[in-house]
Amino acid sequence: EPEVTQTPSHQVTQMGQEVILRCVPISNHLYFYWYRQILGQKVEFLVSFYNNEISEKSEIFDDQFSVERPDGSNFTLKIRSTKLEDSAMYFCASRAGQLNTEAFFGQGTRLTVV
Amino acid sequence: AQRVTQPEKLLSVFKGAPVELKCNYSYSGSPELFWYVQYSRQRLQLLLRHISRESIKGFTADLNKGETSFHLKKPFAQEEDSAMYYCALSKGGSEKLVFGKGTKLTVNP
Numbered sequence: 001e002p003e004v005t006q007t008p009s010h011q012v013t014q015m016g017q018e019v020i021l022r023c024v025p026i027s028n029h030l031y032f033y034w035y036r037q038i039l040g041q042k043v044e045f046l047v048s049f050y051n052n053e054i055s056e057k058s059e060i061f062d063d064q065f066s067v068e069r070p071d072g073s074n075f076t077l078k079i080r081s082t083k084l085e086d087s088a089m090y091f092c093a094s095r096a097g098q099l100n101t102e103a104f105f106g107q108g109t110r111l112t113v114v
Numbered sequence: 115a116q117r118v119t120q121p122e123k124l125l126s127v128f129k130g131a132p133v134e135l136k137c138n139y140s141y142s143g144s145p146e147l148f149w150y151v152q153y154s155r156q157r158l159q160l161l162l163r164h165i166s167r168e169s170i171k172g173f174t175a176d177l178n179k180g181e182t183s184f185h186l187k188k189p190f191a192q193e194e195d196s197a198m199y200y201c202a203l204s205k206g207g208s209e210k211l212v213f214g215k216g217t218k219l220t221v222n223p
Contacts, residue, residue, distance in 0.1 A: 003157075004157075031208040033210065033211075035211075035213075041215070042213050042214060042215040042216065043158075043200065043211075043213040043216075044213070045210040045211065045212065048208070048209075048210055050208065055208075056209075056210060091157075091158065093211075095208055097208070098207045098208045099207070102160050102163070103160070103211060104160075105150075105157045105158040105159070106157060107156070107157040108157065
């Protein structure tokens with residue numbers, strides 16, 4: 001069964017460093033998302049991406065964040081200068097189309113900023 | 115603004131007992147409601163969505179627009195039902211999901 005794949009599963013980085021979280025959505029899916037979950041808190045929407053552009057972003061998704069789909073398969077989330085409060089589990093998700101509302105999630109990347 | 119409330123952080127029942135995980139939502143339009151489940155060390159996966167009105171693994175959920183609720187129910191809990199359960203809302207189509215904080219269900223033998 002096709003799956004959304006995220007790498008790495010765990011990333012430790014120093015405050016101020018840039019990180020890139022990678023996701024390979026299910027092929028032929030058109031809508032892509034990043035969510036995050038700070039420990040003990042709810043899963044929060046960060047950004048949605050369709051047709052090579054951001055379709056919606058939350059207030060969390062400030063100038064430090066960016067997304068890219070560089071090669072038609074990977075979908076990346078970049079954090080330019082990480083802060084301690086960026087420590088969280090980051091989930092990628094994809095959907096096949098607008099009428100198919102099931103979102104398939106990756107297993108997550110645990111980001112720890114020290 | 116959309117909001118999803120799951121009032122119980124933890125829920126513990128014995129095997130064979132009925133279980134109900136509560137979910138209330140706040141949204142002025144016609145939402146789509148979902149239940150996602152996360153078993154230990156596994157990814158979030160869709161359990162139910164209200165538009166399909168199906169029963170998965172013995173679980174059902176009915177959308178009550180009057181009470182703005184979408185409670186998840188199972189008449190006889192099994193140990194393998196132990197997991198985190200998240201209620202989520204979407205405005206529809208490809209719109210983002212808004213999650214509740216989740217309820218950790220433990221089914222004891």
